[in-house]
Amino acid sequence: MEQLLYHLWSSGKYLSSDMCLTDGTPFEVIDAGLRNFNSGPDFFNAKINIANTTWAGNVEIHQSSSDWYRHNHHKDKNYDSVILNVVMKHDSEIYRTNGEKILQYVIPVSKDILNNYDFLIRQRGDEIPCGFRLSELDNIMIRDWVTALSMERIIEKANRIKNLKDRYLGDWRQALFVLLSRNFGTGINSDPFERLARSIPYNFLLKHIDSPLQTEAFFLGQAGFLSYDDKCSFTQHPYYQLLKREYNFLTDKFRLVPISINNWHLFRLRPSAFPQIRIAALASFIQKNSDIVSAILDTDSLSGLRNLFRVELNSFWDTHYRFEDVSPEKIKALGFATVDTIILNTVIPFLLSYGNFIGDEKLKERAMDMAENIPPENNRIIRNWQDAGIYSKSCFDTQGLIQLQKEYCDKKKCLFCRFGIKLLSK
Secondary structure (H helix, E strand, O other): OHHHHHHHHHHOOOOOOOOEOOOOOEOEEEEOOEEOOOOOOOEEEEEEEEOOEEEEEEEEEEEEOOHHHHOOHHHOHHHOOEEEEEEEEOOOOOEOOOOOEOEEEEOOOOHHHHHHHHHHHOOOOOOOOOHHHHHHOOHHHHHHHHHHHHHHHHHHHHHHHHHHHHHOOOOHHHHHHHHHHHHHOOOOOHHHHHHHHHHOOHHHHHOOOOOHHHHHHHHHHHOOOOOOOOOOHHHHOHHHHHHHHHHHHHHHHHOOOOOOHHHOOOOOOOHHHOHHHHHHHHHHHHHHOOOHHHHHHOOOOHHHHHHHOOOOOOHHHHHOOEOOEOOOOOOOOOOHHHHHHHHHHHHHHHHHHHHHHHOOHHHHHHHHHHHHHOOOOOOHHHHHHHHOOOOOOOHHHHHHHHHHHHHHHOOOOHHHOHHHHHHHOO
16 A cells, blocks of 8 residues: 555645644645655655744655654664654654654545556456557557557667677677577576576587587586486487587587476477477587677568578488477478567567667667567467557557566556556556
8 A cells, every 4th residue: 555655755746735634734745856766754854834944854754653663763763854743643752763853744535546556457467458448548548658668678679689798798699699599488498598508608519510419419518308217218229419519519618507307397388399399409500690789780671580490300300290299291390480480589578688889770670660569469468468458559559568567567666657557646
């Protein structure tokens, strides 16, 4: 409930011109102050006017005056700077550590606002709290908010690759390799794919990049998939034996240490998303595009990027999704939706981040054009928003809806959401 009071106080929309303190003294809010998200009073540097005298200091927010004592503020000198205690219920006088009385104000909260807020925050985590009321909102306001959230999400992803670049001391190639690998995992195996990429010294990999067999052995071996017990029948397959022989050579040469095979998940995965087949695809992509930064920068169209990711695998994988099992013969390739997801989560953030780094506006424009031309994603979150009446034209739109769901709806941050704020007062 205090989150609601923070919003009401900071927005100023619900503060009247004839406000009075609990003792009946009229006062005026000049500046509500700056919200403090750390320890200490809730708002810093507030200003109020009482009888033509300006009071400057901090403001504390409570449901009830007695919370001042329940939180032990009367014993904490950090709260001696509070000039006003804002409450819903005035049930006691409060004092600083030196015994001075602190002014208080009862903020008016209508039953409609309380009911609306209570309804929003009590919805289940997998629901859109205001879903059935979205029809009450102006369509332009909806589109503007979704657009802002799309940019928020894409910029967050761009900052992620910038942070990776900083971690690798300015090495864009290594940063891009880690991000690209992570996004080959598409969900449940994203973390293991990232760990795999971090376990591969890229400079060592480049020494054998001319060999598709050694490149694939490097990846599958570091992933732990060439460490099966020799008693397993599938380890006797000639292709497995070739890969293991090459990986043993690379291990001796570079002192490689694979990640644990227990990192990988198969539960509820379609065979085309099994980690072994995805790792083979990643290895094939890197083998053909070892200078991944140049490969992406030099491909200036969405269709060109899609072709870039249409990699060919060794014929062994035509009859396998993993070493253990034989499957009906089929040429394996990344699906169209998977390729678009990789472009969305890897290429577009990279172009934005790199464009910012070198000051190239055209690169950033290219990234946004791609986002607006990739078809909308199709997942549970997007289907829920469709059921609520909000449709997407491209993945740029769906990124905004995913951001809204994950960062606002799921976290019950309705008071930080334009939808929630608007519906709160209806």
